[in-house]
Amino acid sequence: MRPLALTMGEPAGIGAEIAAGAWTALRAAGPAFFLIDDATRPFAVPVRAIAAPEDAAAVFPDALPVLHRPLPAPPVPGRPDTANAAATIAAITEAVELAKAGRAAGVVTNPIQKATLTAAGFKHPGHTEYLGEIAGTGIPPVMMLACPELRVVPVTVHEALARAIARLTPAMIVETARITARALRDEFGIAAPRLAIAGLNPHAGEAGTMGREDIEIVAPAVATLRAEGIDARGPMPPDTMFTALARPTYDAAIGLYHDQVLIPIKTLDMAGGVNVTLGLSIVRTSPDHGTALDIAGTGRADPASLIAAIRLAAELARARGFA
């Protein structure tokens, strides 16, 4: 299979450490990947600069293949520098171009420090939105986080909670759920996906006595989805839809805002969780965690989520015929 492209992410974060950990875990059996990063940085494993993605497979068993892209400022663990922002973004752009050109099976992204990129002028709040722009398919990019026990999808993503709720419409829920159902069917092999749509208010509004959004926004969206033949149910009371008894009753939980669904999945399985962007022309996954500046450079970073992200990217690439 073609190698996966792994981006550097925030150079002051744990990206280089978890890339090294993932290489150690995967070097014998794959999936093979190459890192787009500065090959002269200190890595805790053998590194070999490669000239092209096509060289990665031969190198992978012996060293971490790095497509060398020099950083203007030497990274200091825990202290992001806007001088490296352009290189961080360029690595994402290059990985996507390589995937679009069929030279990489897919893209795995290391975490970025969003505020640092924003301070340097990056106009997108996260990878998801940027990837929608450079690898979109005419539908909005959709963020899914998946672990063995749970898949979750937020309808609104990187925005202030008050604004997210104020602009929520039935159409947004329907579109997100449709994209999710299609991806579960076509890429995850679930013939008839079951979607649980979260309510917004306590007890899903308690018949309108605790807010009317569940009646006026969520319920019509569920009705539209059901009329289309999608197995959607809701509004589900958000406080009980993630229990061990409830989780097996659906294939993905659609939440109305970021933390409504990211808190349960990260609490359940931070190490095994993977972030997948649906609705792109390429495969993209990422660990579920962030840059972990507080432990960068200490050797304490756990590569488990990155390893899971690399494995899932390879499976999705095979399902889409990109491998």
Ligand SMILES: NC(=O)C1=CN([C@@H]2O[C@H](COP(=O)(O)OP(=O)(O)OC[C@H]3O[C@@H](n4cnc5c(N)ncnc54)[C@H](O)[C@@H]3O)[C@@H](O)[C@H]2O)C=CC1
């Ligand atoms: N895909 C991406 O690019 C993502 C980027 N971020 C960004 O990361 C930055 C920091 O976000 P935080 O909310 O602090 O979350 P975080 O996930 O970076 O850290 C939260 C806590 O978990 C620990 N942690 C995270 N990953 C770990 C690992 N692999 N091994 C051991 N411990 C780990 C950290 O040390 C910290 O104590 C923000 O700028 C955020 O936007 C956050 C999530 C995803």
Ligand SMILES: NCC(=O)COP(=O)(O)O
């Ligand atoms: N909390 C998830 C997250 O922020 C990931 O965002 P993205 O950079 O993958 O869009």
